[in-house]
Amino acid sequence: MTNHDEAAAVRPLTLAWVSRHLEAGERIVKTEALHGGITAEIRRLTIGAPDGSTRDLVLRTFVNVEHAEDGLNREADALTLLTGTDVPAPGLVAVDPTAAHCEYPSLLRTHLAGRTVLDDEGLETRVPLLARQLVAIHALRPAVRPREYVTLTTADTVVTPKGADAAAWAAAIDVIRKPAPPYEGRFLHRDFQPGNVLFDVLPSRPADARITGVVDWAATSWGPADLDVAHCSTNLALLHGPAWGLRFSEAYEEAGGVLAAAANERLYWQVRDGLACSEEVQQVAKTWREAGRPELTTRTVEERLNGYVTALMDALA
Structure with missing residues (x-):
């Protein structure tokens, strides 16, 4: 696994937890820190399959955040609710709201295409x-x-x-x-x-x-x-x-x-x-x-x- 930068590195317990929620033969081949989060660390994980294909997931980790358990439970519930609706939201893969398995409370979700646009133009x-x-x-x-x-x-x-x-x-x-x-x-x-x-x-x-x-x-x-x-x-x-x-x-x-x-x-x-x-x-x-x-x-x-x-x-x- 390669890191896009040092901040993208996934902590060992969290890495093991993510790996348990991948398909057979899949592995994390790249991680990249994403900017924009105020309350959470956000990382894009590139997942490689045995046939050489890849897909992306997003890992949100709440480090020293008060009420992280409540927030993650609400997010997990919302993503489950939004499945099948016309609202384009990510799909829930796994959640560890109490850090029972990860170093910190975390949520793993599908990656959506597109990007945030904060420019004045358009x-x-x-x-x-x-x-x-x-x-x-x-x-x-x-x-x-x-x-x-x-x-x-x-x-x-x-x-x-x-x-x-x-x-x-x-x-x-x-x-x-x-x-x-x-x-x-x-x-x-x-x-x-x-x-x-x-x-x-x-x-x-x-x-x-x-x-x-x-x-x-x-x-x-x-x-x-x-x-x-x-x-x-x-x-x-x-x-x-x-x-x-x-x-x-x-x-x-x-x-x-x-x-x-x-x-x-x-x-x-x-x-x-x-x-x-x-x-x-x-x-x-x-x-x-x-x-x-x-x-x-x-x-x-x-x-x-x-x-x-x-x-x-x-x-x-």
Whole structure:
């Protein structure tokens, strides 16, 4: 077995566990570390068969991550549920949520074609595709619902960026002090954003992009569609500018999605997710730089977050 780089090396117990879930005669011939994961180490494993053919699997390993067992169980349940649906999700191969066999909690899944696309070019084509895909996810009606959504951000934990519009942020924080508005529950991805969507797109033909997969289902929940839409909106705002964050909710409705009827109810979810990002701007910016957006410094992302939150509050005025 060869490693693409040192970070791609699979730990011995995990390697043995993966090997037990391969077909007879198969072996791992190459490993490659994949960028983009914040909570998990992600590796692509190339599996060789006796006849010389190969296939790829993806290994997600949660190292020193709180609640890894819960997340992996939810992801395994979601991947099982999504089998046979129109949502292009990976197939589950094996899961070790308690690290009973591996060094750390791990999940092994099939590899999907395509790649994440975080560039500005072609965004006007990809945003409607993202919206239609999210509408399809929210249309699922599982026999057994995943757990109710959780929001970890509170009015007291928000980190107001340096130089932010103090009045707008104070007003936004006041919004999430109020009880959550009533909602009709939907099946949520809960981390639906460009970093978790795979595209087939040629650099020479960005307008012909198509979605080939949606990954990272560890936060699957039951809750308001507005929350998933708000999360993708925040990510688009930080990746591409506040205007794109505001655009996504429109695209979602154009694709047939239904959001809260009242403007103040929509604002609650939009603001809640935007403020939640304030607590992890540095980590998010670092992940995106590693994924090929070196200009997204922490300061740049903070400025975009401030612009987005301010725009949300201005829209309500």
